[in-house]
Amino acid sequence: xxxxxxxxxxxxxxxxxxxxxxxxxxxxxxxxxxxxxxxxxxxxxxxxxxxxxxxxxxxxxxxxxxxxxxxxxxxxxxxxxxxxxxxxxxxxxxxxxxxxxxxxxxxxxxxxxxxxxxxxxxxxxxxxxxxxxxxxxxxxxxxxxxxxxxxxxxxxxxxxxxxxxxxxxxxxxxxxxxxxxxxxxxxxxxxxxxxxxxxxxxxxxxxxxxxxxxxxxxxxxxxxxxxxxxxxxxxxxxxxxxxxxxxxxxxxxxxxxxxxxxxxxxxxxxxxxxxxxxxxxxxxxxxxxxxxxxxxxxxxxxxxxxxxxxxxxxxxxxxxxxxxxxxxxxxxxxxxxxxxxxxxxxxxxxxxxxxxxxxxxxxxxxxxxxxxxxxxxxxxxxxxxxxxxxxxxxxxxxxxxxxxxxxxxxxxxxxx
Numbered sequence: 001x002x003x004x005x006x007x008x009x010x011x012x013x014x015x016x017x018x019x020x021x022x023x024x025x026x027x028x029x030x031x032x033x034x035x036x037x038x039x040x041x042x043x044x045x046x047x048x049x050x051x052x053x054x055x056x057x058x059x060x061x062x063x064x065x066x067x068x069x070x071x072x073x074x075x076x077x078x079x080x081x082x083x084x085x086x087x088x089x090x091x092x093x094x095x096x097x098x099x100x101x102x103x104x105x106x107x108x109x110x111x112x113x114x115x116x117x118x119x120x121x122x123x124x125x126x127x128x129x130x131x132x133x134x135x136x137x138x139x140x141x142x143x144x145x146x147x148x149x150x151x152x153x154x155x156x157x158x159x160x161x162x163x164x165x166x167x168x169x170x171x172x173x174x175x176x177x178x179x180x181x182x183x184x185x186x187x188x189x190x191x192x193x194x195x196x197x198x199x200x201x202x203x204x205x206x207x208x209x210x211x212x213x214x215x216x217x218x219x220x221x222x223x224x225x226x227x228x229x230x231x232x233x234x235x236x237x238x239x240x241x242x243x244x245x246x247x248x249x250x251x252x253x254x255x256x257x258x259x260x261x262x263x264x265x266x267x268x269x270x271x272x273x274x275x276x277x278x279x280x281x282x283x284x285x286x287x288x289x290x291x292x293x294x295x296x297x298x299x300x301x302x303x304x305x306x307x308x309x310x311x312x313x314x315x316x317x318x319x320x321x322x323x324x325x326x327x328x329x330x331x332x333x334x335x336x337x338x339x340x341x342x343x344x345x346x347x348x349x350x351x352x353x354x355x356x357x358x359x360x361x362x363x364x365x366x367x368x369x370x371x372x373x374x375x376x377x378x379x380x381x382x383x384x385x386x387x388x389x390x391x392x393x394x395x396x397x398x399x400x401x402x403x404x405x406x407x408x409x410x411x412x413x414x415x416x
Contacts, residue, residue, distance in 0.1 A: 023224035026155025028238050029162040031070070031217030032245035034304030035208045036165060036297050037110075038117025043207055044250055045274040047200045048257040049267055053179060056187035058201040059254060062208060063247045065396050067240055069209045069365060072393035074239035076368040077218040079380045081227030084215050085312050088367045090379060095367060100312040102360045107212045107309030111335035112342070114305055117298030119339075124275050125291025131340055137295070138336035141302045142329045154303060155220075161300045162245065168289050169252040176259025176281035183258060199406075206403045208246055211360045212308040217242050219311045229383040256281055306331045359408065362400040369393050 048055050073084075080087055085103075089096030118137030119130035128136075147153055190197065217238070221227075226234055260267060260280040270276035278290035306328045314324040372385045372393065 023152075023155055024221060024226055024234070024238055026158055027217040027220035027224060027226075028242040028245065029158045030154070030220050030304050030307070031213065031239075031242035032249070033158055033162045033165075033297070033300035034213045034216040034308065035246045036162075036249050037114055037301030038120065038294060038298050039110075039113065039207055040204075040250070041253065041274050041294060041297055043204055044253045045257050045277055046268065047204070048254050049261050049273065049277075051192075051196060051200060052261060053182045053186045053258060054190040054192055054197065055200065055254060055258075056183045057190035057193075058197055058204060059247070059250055060187045061201050062204045063243060065205050065399060066209050066243045066246070068392045068396040069214065069361075069400070070239040070243050071236060071389060072372065072396070073214055073365060073368050074218045074221070074235050075232065075385075075389070076371050076380070077215070078221060078227055078235035079229050079232065079383050080371070081222055082379075083219050083222060083311060083315055084364060084368070086315055087371060087379060088364075091367055091370060091375060097316075099360075099364055099367070100316075102363065103212050103215070103312045104309050106360050107305045108331070108335060108338075110211065111302060111305045111309075111331070112339045114298050114301040115332075115336050115339045118295050118302065120272070121291050121293070121295025121298055123291070124272075124294060125288055134336060134339050137299055137302070138332050141299060141306065141332050144303065145306070145325045145328045145332070154307065158300055158303065161296045162249075165293050165296050165300075166245075166249055166252065168293050169249065169256060172278055172281050172286055172289055173252045173256040173259065175286070176256050176263070176277075178255040178259035179262055180255065183255065202399070202403050202406060204250075205399070206361065206406075208243075208250075209361065210403070212305055212312075214361065214364065215311075216304045216308040219308060223311075229381060232383075302332060302335070306335070359404050362397060362404045365393070365397050365400055369397055 047058065051058070077084055077087070082090075085096035085100045087096070088099050115134045115138055116130075119128075119134035122128040122133030122137065123130055144153055144157060221235065221238060226238075257267070257274075257277045260277045263280070265277070265280040267273045267276040267280065274294070275287060275290045278286040278293075280286070282289065310324060310328045310331055314320045314327065320327065369390065371379050372390050376383055376385050
């Protein structure tokens with residue numbers, strides 16, 4: 001009898017452990033795929049076409065800075081075991097509501113662009129009208145959140161979409177035959193370090209860890225139960241892994257486009273540079289693969305933006321928590337409706353959304369660093385926050401302030 005009980009207990013524990021690992025993997029990929037959206041693909045393509053192999057240096061620097069940002073935010077949120085807006089309210093009453101409002105508004109604008117990205121993907125894949133493609137993709141995302149055990153479904157779907165994007169982009173990168181050795185050399189010793197390189201670096205940093213993206217995986221991780229000082233190593237590994245997954249995707253996309261540019265193709269003259277790059281690399285098959293990659297990137301970003309944006313308001317009352325999945329569905333529906341009504345070029349929406357996200361990053365990270373420096377005893381359970389990590393975080397935060405300034409300039413330019 002006791003043997004059967006012990007076996008059952010062990011089996012139950014194994015299932016829970018496996019579920020926990022699956023959710024943590026989902027959190028890592030949620031952060032990564034939230035970053036790898038339509039704007040990510042467009043930015044990487046255009047900067048590669050402009051800077052060539054030297055763009056490898058910007059990618060390397062951005063990965064290092066992104067790790068510094070995510071290590072700090074994931075550790076504060078994870079050790080505290082609370083979402084960012086609740087921590088912000090405990091630091092300064094009302095700050096959490098402000099952060100939530102910024103995330104919600106920025107996430108909505110960004111999500112309109114994400115829906116537009118799904119439309120572009122289906123258009124390239126099967127020639128589906130962009131309005132129809134956007135509406136159908138939004139319905140698919142809504143269905144994912146309304147099915148039973150939505151959390152498990154999200155984790156699995158996000159991982160599948162992330163792996164699919166990496167494998168397909170790897171195929172195109174291989175087909176384009178990029179000068180890998182030259183790219184590796186210029187990643188360390190770039191030939192040019194001018195204003196264009198600096199602008200490219202700060203832009204892709206903001207696009208990778210700006211706005212809601214910074215908190216996507218961290219909030220999912222806390223929800224899964226991975227929290228507290230005893231899980232610091234797991235939290236750190238997950239945060240770095242999420243950035244590395246994003247980095248792998250960016251490197252592969254960079255190599256795919258670099259091979260095309262090195263061969264002499266002029267993709268910037270095309271109305272859709274990423275599609276032109278994929279078509280040049282692998283012909284008609286490349287165009288279809290671009291459609292799949294763009295759709296997968298956009299639909300995963302729709303899921304990530306919607307989940308994370310609502311996670312910033314769902315803790316403010318028991319009613320909001322109870323109807324969270326319906327709120328997410330409504331968020332997606334509103335995003336799709338605005339996209340269909342505006343009939344605006346998705347590229348313009350993505351630029352505007354990226355600028356808004358650049359404003360959110362320094363605000364949220366500043367609050368997290370304040371907790372790490374001055375509120376460890378009450379908010380982090382007495383956890384001794386590493387001074388070196390805090391110092392690295394402050395340096396990264398100063399850079400995010402500059403990114404925020406650049407974002408303001410971008411918004412002003414859009415409204416001229």
